[in-house]
Amino acid sequence: MPRILHFSDLHLGVENYGRLDVETGLSTRLMDFLRALDFVVNYALEQAVDLVLFTGDAFKNRDPTPTHQREFARRIRRLREAGIPVFLLVGNHDLPAAVNRAHSMEIYDTLGLEQIHVAHRPGRYDVPTNGGLVRIFAVPWATRSRLLARDDVHRLSNEELVARLQDAVATLIQNFAREAEEGETPAVLAAHLTVEGAAPGAERNVLLGHDIVVPRSVVAQPGFDYVALGHIHKHQALHETPPVVYAGSIERIDFGEAKEPKGFVVADVKRGGTTWKFVETPARPLVHIELDVRGADDPLAAVKAEVERHQVEGAIVKLTVRCTLEQVGHLRDPDLRKLLEEAEYIAAIQRRVDRPHRLRLGDLGSVAGLSPRELLRRYLEQKQVEPARAEVLLRYADEIWSERAEAET
Numbered sequence: 091m092p093r094i095l096h097f098s099d100l101h102l103g104v105e106n107y108g109r110l111d112v113e114t115g116l117s118t119r120l121m122d123f124l125r126a127l128d129f130v131v132n133y134a135l136e137q138a139v140d141l142v143l144f145t146g147d148a149f150k151n152r153d154p155t156p157t158h159q160r161e162f163a164r165r166i167r168r169l170r171e172a173g174i175p176v177f178l179l180v181g182n183h184d185l186p187a188a189v190n191r192a193h194s195m196e197i198y199d200t201l202g203l204e205q206i207h208v209a210h211r212p213g214r215y216d217v218p219t220n221g222g223l224v225r226i227f228a229v230p231w232a233t234r235s236r237l238l239a240r241d242d243v244h245r246l247s248n249e250e251l252v253a254r255l256q257d258a259v260a261t262l263i264q265n266f267a268r269e270a271e272e273g274e275t276p277a278v279l280a281a282h283l284t285v286e287g288a289a290p291g292a293e294r295n296v297l298l299g300h301d302i303v304v305p306r307s308v309v310a311q312p313g314f315d316y317v318a319l320g321h322i323h324k325h326q327a328l329h330e331t332p333p334v335v336y337a338g339s340i341e342r343i344d345f346g347e348a349k350e351p352k353g354f355v356v357a358d359v360k361r362g363g364t365t366w367k368f369v370e371t372p373a374r375p376l377v378h379i380e381l382d383v384r385g386a387d388d389p390l391a392a393v394k395a396e397v398e399r400h401q402v403e404g405a406i407v408k409l410t411v412r413c414t415l416e417q418v419g420h421l422r423d424p425d426l427r428k429l430l431e432e433a434e435y436i437a438a439i440q441r442r443v444d445r446p447h448r449l450r451l452g453d454l455g456s457v458a459g460l461s462p463r464e465l466l467r468r469y470l471e472q473k474q475v476e477p478a479r480a481e482v483l484l485r486y487a488d489e490i491w492s493e494r495a496e497a498e499t
Contacts, residue, residue, distance in 0.1 A: 146181025
């Protein structure tokens with residue numbers, strides 16, 4: 091039976107929380123994503139999988155840099171040279187913004203490389219592998235131009251258009267399912283979309299365009315032996331037989347994914363009896379340390395004790411400290427950074443300062459007798475602007491009022 095490695099949503103080009111690596115000239119975050127991708131490729135080579143199936147979104151955006159394209163191509167080449175077929179499904183981040191422009195993976199189709207299959211249109215693909223033939227029914231990211239007649243939709247609202255697209259995708263998959271029931275060839279549905287009931291991850295922050303949502307019953311059809319999904323970054327299985335699985339992304343994008351395991355799926359695809367497992371990648375830890383030191387006699391010592399409770403070495407760390415106004419002077423940036431010096435990267439140091447209640451402008455009854463400077467001062471207090479910054483703003487305001495007074499005399 092064919093063994094398939096299913097991974098998804100690489101998003102090369104996400105470089106937040108990174109810095110320039112002086113040895114390679116690359117972002118340290120790009121290196122994190124490439125390390126995870128290398129883990130996927132090495133696993134495929136060492137375990138001699140029969141097919142690598144990628145379900146979309148190779149890059150962060152539609153116009154990847156030549157460097158990002160080069161690094162992705164290097165890994166695809168390793169698989170091809172080892173004789174492992176690769177199936178690349180086009181996701182929403184892979185598609186161009188304008189019609190007739192090339193998508194980010196079209197170069198592999200253009201070169202006509204053997205064993206590299208690119209699906210940018212819905213269709214059936216019969217892929218020979220060392221474990222036998224695999225029949226893949228591909229549903230790349232849905233676009234209006236490919237699924238709907240133009241004269242049908244030019245007057246539809248955006249909501250009506252999305253609904254029409256969803257109906258078209260559902261009908262397409264149901265037709266594929268009927269076709270998949272024929273014969274003894276293992277059938278795989280590969281789709282880049284949202285299935286109703288799936289738990290979203292942090293991909294909500296990087297989505298392009300509108301989600302196409304289909305009911306779970308549409309994809310969980312008995313004709314399919316495995317349903318490989320992309321688009322949602324959180325790994326999850328939505329159905330048992332057939333397995334309906336989001337592989338999830340292989341590296342964390344932001345702190346919204348801090349607690350999610352990252353990895354890929356290995357499936358032994360058999361007609362009517364597929365088994366699968368999830369394999370974790372060495373994703374970079376993201377650690378958010380939050381604490382309240384308002385009752386502490388020594389706030390810095392309290393932060394130190396809390397930091398020691400977390401594994402910060404090699405992690406991307408964000409520190410959030412709730413404190414009083416009087417404690418701020420004991421929580422200086424250099425001292426806090428010293429506590430986090432083993433971290434790979436400090437994403438943020440935040441102090442949430444509790445300030446004594448101040449009267450709002452509306453509490454004063456009448457503000458007619460207040461000077462402009464007093465009004466501004468009280469406004470800044472209401473907005474909880476840091477005292478030092480407030481003084482700077484007031485000083486600039488004084489200069490403006492002084493210049494205006496001189497101009498009027």
